[in-house]
Amino acid sequence: MIGRLVDGRYQVRSRIARGGMATVYLATDLRLERRVAIKIMHGHLADDNTFKTRFVQEARSAARLAHPNVVNVFDQGQDSDMAYLVMEYLPGITLRELLKDYKKLTPEQTVDIMDAVLSGLAAAHKAGIVHRDLKPENVLLADDGRIKLGDFGLARAASANTATGQALLGTIAYLSPELVTRGVADARSDIYAVGIMMYEMLTGEQPYVGEAPMAIAYQHANETVPTPSSKNPAVPTELDELVLWATARDPEERPNDARVMLDRLREVEPGIRASRTPLRTQATMVIADAAMPIGAATAETSVIGAAAVAPAAPAVALATSDGGEDAAALTSTAARRRRRGYWIFALVLLLTGLAAGTGWYFGAGPGALATVPETATLLPDNARQVLEAEGFEVVDGERNDPRVPAGQVSGTDPAGGQQARRGSAVTMFVSLGPRMLPVPDVIGQPEADARAALAEFAVAEASAPQFSGDIAAGSVIAVLGADGNPLGAEYPELGDVTLVVSVGSVPDVTGLPVAEAEAAITGAGLAVGRAEPEFSDEVPLDHVIAATPTTDPVRPGDTIVLTVSKGEDLVEVPNVITGQTIAQAREQLEALGFTVASNVPSFLEGAVVASVQSPAPGERLKRGSEVTVNFG
Structure with a gap:
């Protein structure tokens, strides 16, 4: 499969992964010049018409989803006997690989990942799509920090006989009780899988294990998922409750869909983060008390704060009891120091507030930098939703694009993948289709010259050979468009073009052996x-x-x-001097294709017996030759 050109467009580069139902390859979309992931269905599934029909339907459903946390589906088709699905390529790792490396995650990491997963899943549920194959392998963690949910519709498209034996073990750990017992699923089945994933992320293990798939399935149907804190005491109560809510055996007791669970996760998130914020302690410092008796060698160690203020009164009282100007001066100096301390404290608060406000503005607020999402080939409404979800203001624009069909988004300014301030304007360009360009006349020109003249079009590497008695070998006979017809006066920029090139005349073999x-x-x-x-x-x-x-x-x-040729048409002259009449001889010879001449009048030929013939019997003459039959 490596190196194969799928459907004349996708050049397969390398294999990424292989599963029970399909193999995923890294490929290059030659038309749009971008890397994509192409999923090729295994042959035994591609032969199943029911599977192919449902696969196409689910691919179309997934393609309707335009969400930052869902892997984009670009294309789906059939090449010969091979069904394929083209998706966005995200370099990075899966959640499964992350768990293999780190065993378990912190509550904060779990919240961050589940927020993205539930966001993407909520968009799917809103569109009426049930994933049915949620597991860490289908959560993609991109190198640039994006988290996306993949494999929409694939599990749903697979027939029941595809999940047996070892292939089932990777999925049955996340199957809901109703799927195990009744084989039915809705959005709440996805929620159950999310709960199992959360348990695994928090504890480093799945709640149910067994030697055989049926043993795991039995536990899903008959047992209650334990709290993650029973395995990992560091798990906060809020996450315990979320896991138990999501994994309730009765679907009616679970969240109705991902949006409900996402809202609850975001409600408890501040409490989770606050409960794990380390306590800020004050450094221990030595304070030299202004009222300390002269000659004291050491001072007590105390903590700056409210407790340190109280001893100040006895110290001042002690000084005042001595009377005189020294006491008044000491009191005045202490007051000035307190006033100066208040101003310094107020200034510190002000600077801290400004720093925090600036940090918020540029870190999480409107002034923060964000990556402009890739929106090429999306419909304008979907692209607008994606851009606005990232906090950008969308400005409409139009431009010609030879690769993106008219009516789809051809790109943005700033371009997708670049950084821009949240709240800043991003121009979204809707494709007007390719420019119409004049077609140069290359008929009769050598192929290389014709290709140079047609550089603004996508000329196929392989030309179409054709025999011609008028055009010299190696020169162009015709230029055909994508529909197979000769080009007119104008043609779209980068439109597909094929050259028909002469291979010379058909050999003239007339007269040859x-x-x-x-x-x-x-x-x-x-x-x-x-x-x-x-x-x-x-x-x-x-x-x-x-x-x-x-x-x-x-x-x-x-x-x-x-x-x-069979050569000349020669016929052997028969013997007609056999006692028959001239008329009978004539009839015999004409039947063989000869012409007959005689010295006997025609009205007597039926009565006169033939006695002389020429040429003699046995000679071979061309059909149509004359034979003479006479009397005497």
């Missing part, structure tokens, strides 16, 4: 056919009378029908 004629025709890449042999006065025996093409125009591989 049949063996030589066949060798010349097959040597030119043509097939040989035979017509009924014919007599010929001009063409010798076993030589070619005529070579007739079966097609017009003639292309390599077509058939040339040869008519071979």
